Amino acid sequence: MKGLIGRAALATLGALMVAANVFAAEPEAVPGEFIVKLKSPISSQSLSVLSTELGYIKDVIPNQNIIVIKRPMFEIQSTVVKSLSEHPDVDIIEPNFIYRISKTPNDPMLGQLWGMKNIGQPDSQKKDGIAGMDINAEKAWDIQTGSRDVIVAVIDTGVDFNHPDLKDNMWTNEAELKGQAGVDDDGNGIVDDIYGASFVNANAPTGNPLDDHGHGTHCSGTIGAKGDDGKGIVGVAWNVRIMGVKFLSASGSGSLDGALKAIDYATSKGAKVLSNSWGGGGYSETLKQAIERSNAAGAIFVAAAGNESNNNDSSPTYPATYDVPNVLSVAAVDNRGQIASFSNYGKTKVHVGAPGVNVYSSVKGGTYDSWSGTSMAAPHVSGMAALLASNEPTLTGVQMKDRILATSRPIAGLRGKAKGGMADAWAMLTNTTPPPDANDPINWQTVAVSVSSPHPYKEKSSMEFEVRVPGAKQVALYFEKFDTEREYDKVELFDANGKKVATMSGKNDDSFATPVDGEYVKIKFTSDDSVNRYGFDITKAAWR
Template sequence: MINQRELWRSLIVFLLLISTVVALSVADGTNSSINNSVNGTSNTTTNLTDAPYVPGEIIIKYKNTDSVSAMSVPSAKLASLGAGVSDDFSAEGLKGMQMIDVDTSISVEKAIEELNKSSYVAYAEPNYVIQLSLPSEPELPNNTTAESFSAESVSGAPNDPRFSEQWALSNTGQTGGTSGADIGALSAWSVTTGSDSIVVAVIDTGVDYTHPDLAANIWTNPGEIAGNGIDDDGNGYIDDVHGWDFINNDNDPMDDNGHGTHCAGVIGAVGNNGIGVSGIDQKVKIMPLKFLRADGSGDVAASLNAIAYARKMGADVISCSWGGTAKSQALEDAISSTNVLFACAAGNSGVNTDIIPQYPSCFTEAQIISVAASNAKDGIPSYSNYGPVSVDVAAPGDGILSLYPTSLGSQYMSMKGTSMATPHVAGLAALLLSQKSSLTPAELKSLIMSNVDTISAWSGKTVTGGRIDAGKTLSALSGSSVSALPGQSNKPKDLNGDGVYDDINGNGRRDYADVSLYFQYLDWIKSNEPVAAFDISGNGRIDYSDVVKLFQGI
């Protein structure tokens, strides 16, 4: 059966090709790379070498997936390329895939052309450059110490002193946004705050694994003995105690850019520890996998090894806050080889990715969930990509306060972009797995997408037309069903689809009788019903404020 996303994309591309003007403008893009390009323009031409790539390096996949080397292919043409194997991804579970270096006397374009003529080769492509990008420079708060702000007095909130600044988790309008335009973290935390048994791999610029607000939630390889110079667990990596650096090929994935630490903090900054901020998962294990340098640059080959490591070492969720226009078949194959959910950033060019695809977010693998960025008013920031077919959900990504490497001069930083939205989805997936570890990637994706808050601004902009809601999603997972209140024959109903039961007596309308009944049975509801289903005020608990909010809404 033809994948629906691919069918729509093919139709759109076909219509675009009819227009000579559009085709020429696309072909003329000069800044296409696997990163989001400047000014929202990207090159969608099918020429494999239009995007930047590492000189002299080619990723090749053989049709015969047994262990082979480039030199075993009986082709005089290969020998003439002066090709030599520099990396064998077969050892990482990507059978028949290698990277070869070619002689500088022949261009990568010509070498690929010759390789693709071989009956032994499934495909050959450049080792594309990956260049990290954000919509703007990070915004440094006036005071960057962990204790500089007071925690908001909200029931159910953690004691982290800067939690009151985390509008994405609990939006009270504190940044000039819309109250309630958040992911409902307080409601979710009434169910679970996460689990140390769930591992989220952050494939990025590395992670400051010594950060005081993150160290307790950093993954430690249980099979490795630190500092003994031995590959104790036999995974091919020596002393990989806290992940790996695939750029420098060493066991120190320390973040020297800031981006990876910020993303990791959104997922798993230690919650309720009295310092700084809280991650969506107050308890979780973050696996730092560095494949981007201090300047934000890397390549596909490094990402393949990082993905393979995450799979091999048992990551439950993979967070990918990077992407762009170069379509790497090798990268798609690496993702396909896993059985975990990939949260992928939709990109920051402000374009429709149904028309100008971004990768890996636009790959059609079932385990990929593509994420756009929403702001504190549930609107669409000008930089966020969107796509009614290719982008699945929105998540908070504008002005997000999270962690920053201590070595870079500030432990906390506000940043924006779909890079910040993506770890919100990865964090929600980890919360769900903390409740039910057997959930498949498809089940996780379905739960997240089926329980968004539908937002008018996002209608026709994403598949779901909404922003993620952690509280609603956790309630759906637990299968919480409401009961008829004492003396009533009908169960309460959710009339507007926001996950909260505003028709308390179940008669199909919201009226004063619901207010009276809610007030009368307030204590009974608190003892017998899920908080998320009856938290009308959105403050994370069931109390008199819900009665007031219900009355105001009539």
Template sequence: MKIKSILMSGKSVIATGILSMAVLAGCEKNLDEPTGLASQSASSDAVAQAQNHVPNEVLVKFKKGASEAARANALARISGKVKEHILTKAMERFGDEGVYLVHTPLAALEAVAKAKGLEVEYAEPNYIYTHSAASTDTYFTNGSLWGMYGDGSSPANQYGSQAAEAWARGNTGSASVVVGIIDEGIQFEHPDLKPNVWTNPHDPVDGVDNDKNGYVDDVHGWDFDGNDNTIYDGGSRGSLDDHGTHVAGTIGGVNNGTGVVGVNWNVTMISCKFLGRRGGTTANAVKAVDYLNDLKSRHGMNIVASNNSWGGGGFSQALFDAVNRANTANILFVAAAGNGGNDGVGDNNDVTASYPSNYTSPNVIAVAAITSTGGRSSFSNYGATTVDIGAPGSSIYSTTAFNTYSSYSGTSMATPHVTGGVALYAASHPSASAAAIKNAIISSAVPTPSLTDKCTSGGRLNVSGF
């Protein structure tokens, strides 16, 4: 994904170059962000050369039954040294032997080519991704939260998600519905988020991995970038968690008479922080996806979706496998379609794939962005066969670090509107499968001229009937 200008409310930050950690798939603060260009085909090797990845690192998966000698020979071909054996609890549950993160003195793409052999299932770069009733809350009543409005709400906007219409019908979400936010961290003490942030009842803070999921004291989630339980850095580094905090506010901002509200007034949100100062890697994205997969299997938690407002790497078999494990676990993977290239114009994902939204797993919902007047946001990627739906993504107010609120733009902002819609539907349809919820999201879309032939539904998010 090529990073684009990031306009940080009041400040202008211009980032150039190509990121392959998790491109905050679309945050313009007025954030016109990340986009991932890749191909889920034989051309992916060539595309990989245009993607950023961690230097001198590759992910290697050996074929089942490969001998220790054969594995050693494969590593010797690239002078490789195993840095980490990634074997998540979810992988173990599927009988998977895991993936090896390997350090090599060779350039990553050269190492990928040389590592291939009969004993190797796949070898790939370790890609880098970057950041894609009625309420009395201030930003709702002053006209700023247009993404929450409906045709008949006050204030009103026909191009909003119609969440206000659902609230008026009595559906404001449920704390029994859980979503994972795979992103930066979340300011879990933010007054508009705190009541809806997950606290792990299975692992009290005592320095012991009580639930034996491999993560000690994961009280609100886990920081896979820092490999600790500090999901919010706070202090001078708290602004690094602006994006994740913003996403959380759109999904589940509390209706408390101040600030903003989310699509759900009641929901439970788990922080899966894998985006750090320099983005996030494939290796950590896999762990984050599988963390949710394992929580659902281990504790029977009602995790219905993960929000993925990021992109930037090429096709990754390791990440694709993790998304498929989420599908088996009945967890939707809602992903930003991405923000176009350096020209600021959205790209056609049917022509040039943007991952992870282009993964073909049935649980993926790929989201484009629209404006408050119904146009497709100029930066938003699209695709008649690869993008599913549009949602509010331009000038979106939500929570940010240090108890603040900011306006961002991007497919990153559109995506949590849809994730919020997933949670809202699950609240009123507690037995619905992931497939049924996805069908409800797509089938209820309102036909929108700017999205005709630009996404499979041809329309925008509409949760009024949820």
């Protein structure tokens, strides 16, 4: 599985993918390693016995009653799980899965942050935006810009806590900051964890969460780069405390045991918002239980939906699809309001969308860069949660999730792709339900149309169709069914002047295409010489 969920990276940053069929590869795990939760409390005597009966004990997580064991790598994973699950002292056993990275302030780079303030400016790839297609941050900043009382844990590759746009908004562990160097002053087993901690080597955590990849720093800048300081960028929350919780390495990957310790560290240190732009592995009961502990503590767990163009309703992606009340899953949207081509989606398992294409933010080394991924979308919502917690400190994580979902703004690009719409910071703070999207064809007049490809279509197809709605200024075709081989078999839409308006490929059932200006649309369908799927059925056209 993948981790970093930015740039489609195990618990790759953002890349979260789970097998959709029995022929798919097994979720990635550390070879020979297993997470074992025991039924009885751990003691030195029991460890001696268990090391003989279960395998070499690599690490112990006593507060969770968990041991990490290492078995010979030639053993078949499923056989080990089945065999050891029958041991009388074993409650849960699972592979040690791998995860990957997959206000009007005076900050001079605000104009490059289309996700905060979209006036139609082009993004870093020169793609023009649509004014207002953002999280409505500028209006929200008139109400709230954040509070130093709110802690956001960025569970990721770490944070460049020396970055000029982040250093003033870093969380500090006062016991360690004011204590003795080289001493575990707060007695939590980690020495000098001043700005957070690192669990890359889960059995030997350190107090140094410095980012050696860049992904966690990028996420942190979107969440809480210092605002109104006359330099660099601005985060959704101008004032906040960012806790660096590192379990993903310089390569963007990390393991289940590290994730468990990272989440529990953030929870124990009082983080109200846990931001998670990573994913991978298979279903893990111990990871779910760690998230449940954050829920019990009143925190919200914001998770990137993943970067595999996957339907999370039918093929779950973790941690974004865990059925825990405080989990809020975020899809990526571009500066024109369309769900990103790489973004995972799901009518029930993906909750809202947020800016995630060509997002400009801080990176390690004190610089800035533009990245894409659901990894970039989730921090926008984490920053919003920080604003909400600042404005209404008594809200629980579940209440914050419910508010963000209920006040999300309907947009055409997310209809049918997420439970809600575009996350809206102003509507969230004012607890206002946004109006229907006037640009969504579902709100237009419709006429019946009947245009279909053969079912299934043939290889090397090349077909053209025309639709005309006399008097219309814009037309949007409705595809009741759409299933083609992704990226290879395509439907292209052209206006009356021959300008290509949209290209569609993959699965797009029950969806309106991008509107075409004028009363005429030409549809061109082409396929290659390999996989043949259902094709498409156009059953109506919306117009205005």
